[in-house]
Amino acid sequence: MPAMNPLLFRLSWVVLALLTACGKESSADPRAKHLVLLTVDTVRADRLGCYGGPNPASPTVDRLAEQGVLFEHAYTPRGLTLPSMATFFTSKYPEEHGVTDNKKRLRPDEVLLAELLRESGFRNRAYVATLILRPERCNIEQGFLPGTYALVADEVQMTRDAVRFLDNKFGKTERREFLWVHYLAPHAPYKPPKWLQHQFTDPAYEGPDGSRKSLDGIYVNQVELEEEQRRHIEGLYDESIRFTDDAIGQILEALDRTGVRDETLVVFASDHGEDLYSHNYYYYHGNSIYRSCTQVPLIFQQSGQVAVGHRVSEMVSTLDFLPTVLGWLGIEDTGTGRRGIDLGPWLRGEEADGRPLIFSQWDSTIFSARDQNWSYIWNPQDHTPSGPPEEGEYPIETEELYDLSNDPDEQFNVASSHSKIVERLKRAVQRWRSELQVRRGEDAELTEELLQDLRELGYLEDGP
Numbered sequence: 001m002p003a004m005n006p007l008l009f010r011l012s013w014v015v016l017a018l019l020t021a022c023g024k025e026s027s028a029d030p031r032a033k034h035l036v037l038l039t040v041d042t043v044r045a046d047r048l049g050c051y052g053g054p055n056p057a058s059p060t061v062d063r064l065a066e067q068g069v070l071f072e073h074a075y076t077p078r079g080l081t082l083p084s085m086a087t088f089f090t091s092k093y094p095e096e097h098g099v100t101d102n103k104k105r106l107r108p109d110e111v112l113l114a115e116l117l118r119e120s121g122f123r124n125r126a127y128v129a130t131l132i133l134r135p136e137r138c139n140i141e142q143g144f145l146p147g148t149y150a151l152v153a154d155e156v157q158m159t160r161d162a163v164r165f166l167d168n169k170f171g172k173t174e175r176r177e178f179l180w181v182h183y184l185a186p187h188a189p190y191k192p193p194k195w196l197q198h199q200f201t202d203p204a205y206e207g208p209d210g211s212r213k214s215l216d217g218i219y220v221n222q223v224e225l226e227e228e229q230r231r232h233i234e235g236l237y238d239e240s241i242r243f244t245d246d247a248i249g250q251i252l253e254a255l256d257r258t259g260v261r262d263e264t265l266v267v268f269a270s271d272h273g274e275d276l277y278s279h280n281y282y283y284y285h286g287n288s289i290y291r292s293c294t295q296v297p298l299i300f301q302q303s304g305q306v307a308v309g310h311r312v313s314e315m316v317s318t319l320d321f322l323p324t325v326l327g328w329l330g331i332e333d334t335g336t337g338r339r340g341i342d343l344g345p346w347l348r349g350e351e352a353d354g355r356p357l358i359f360s361q362w363d364s365t366i367f368s369a370r371d372q373n374w375s376y377i378w379n380p381q382d383h384t385p386s387g388p389p390e391e392g393e394y395p396i397e398t399e400e401l402y403d404l405s406n407d408p409d410e411q412f413n414v415a416s417s418h419s420k421i422v423e424r425l426k427r428a429v430q431r432w433r434s435e436l437q438v439r440r441g442e443d444a445e446l447t448e449e450l451l452q453d454l455r456e457l458g459y460l461e462d463g464p
């Protein structure tokens with residue numbers, strides 16, 4: 001590309017975008033023309049190299065973090081795919097957008113990110129690998145024109161499709177582009193592709209593996225694992241992360257080839273983490289409300305615009321994704337009831353205040369509040385999440401409190417010896433709940449096909 005004053009260059013497409021858009025641009029100066037969102041299902045933040053992971057599972061994502069801004073303490077309000085992704089795209093808590101579990105769907109009157117972008121002249125495109133985000137089932141595809149939101153179960157094929165789209169279409173016209181790609185591979189069972197097997201595992205190992213039967217058995221029978229066994233299962237999980245990292249590398253290389261990489265804000269995130277035996281012998285995420293599942297990786301990158309190598313220690317939420325990208329793209333939000341804050345100052349390398357408290361929930365039953373020092377869980381009905389597998393039980397005490405400075409993995413409940421902190425955080429949860437604009441989501445139609453999908457992903461029991 002010939003040398004050109006970067007500001008003039010940027011202004012030229014801003015003016016063009018303004019001329020071609022029929023929607024609402026805010027008066028703010030946009031910093032990016034295009035948006036690429038890369039989400040990977042079930043990536044526990046602390047397995048990635050840039051978050052301190054023990055295996056080299058994420059060289060591409062680590063490099064992206066070095067080139068951009070990484071949020072060290074980002075959380076989802078619910079550790080489950082559909083509620084979490086609905087929060088990304090609405091900036092609302094699950095009970096506010098109504099999708100409190102994977103069987104609900106968004107109300108058609110929710111105003112989602114893709115709708116705002118399309119109204120502003122963007123061409124939207126999505127490739128998702130999980131049945132949970134299947135179009136026409138959950139309404140999360142609102143804002144994508146028919147034929148532009150693809151469920152591709154084969155993730156190798158999905159990468160090929162997304163790369164082809166980037167090579168042939170992305171940035172080839174004056175239109176602004178939004179591309180979302182969602183991978184699934186790290187989701188249980190932990191079955192890395194053949195070419196990655198034994199990257200982080202010992203081929204001579206014999207013992208429990210990452211199959212659903214094995215993971216279910218460990219959880220239901222409360223099997224005490226040896227260190228080597230835990231390491232092996234985590235290695236399989238990391239090998240699956242490594243697969244998605246390679247795929248993301250291919251997508252970013254294709255984005256480089258478009259010639260518009262510098263005008264594109266790239267966001268990497270996960271919908272939720274994974275317990276990996278941290279609590280109640282459990283390897284999955286659906287029952288958990290702990291940090292292992294609510295903390296997510298969150299990284300923003302754009303050459304020449306987003307600060308380089310900046311790590312933010314303040315607490316933020318996936319609620320903040322929508323206002324941040326809208327602000328960065330210069331798009332006005334016509335939706336209401338948003339809960340997010342704009343993370344733009346950090347993206348520009350400035351200091352700002354994060355959230356003093358982060359709230360999460362398990363369904364509408366168990367709640368948590370955390371600050372930088374303490375994590376509090378309140379289970380007022382003494383509910384025990386159970387399954388699937390339904391033979392398993394995931395006991396959570398009425399009140400749990402963890403001292404994060406000594407116990408970041410939330411292993412030792414100190415609620416009984418810290419009544420003042422418990423009272424303060426319980427009051428905060430009650431205040432948060434009293435201010436929620438609760439709306440019931442629509443139930444998705446429970447077709448046999450949907451039930452089969454949920455079964456395949458382990459969210460329902462097998463068979464009648």
Ligand SMILES: [Zn+2]
Binds near residue numbers: 041042080081082272
């Ligand atoms: Zn998920």
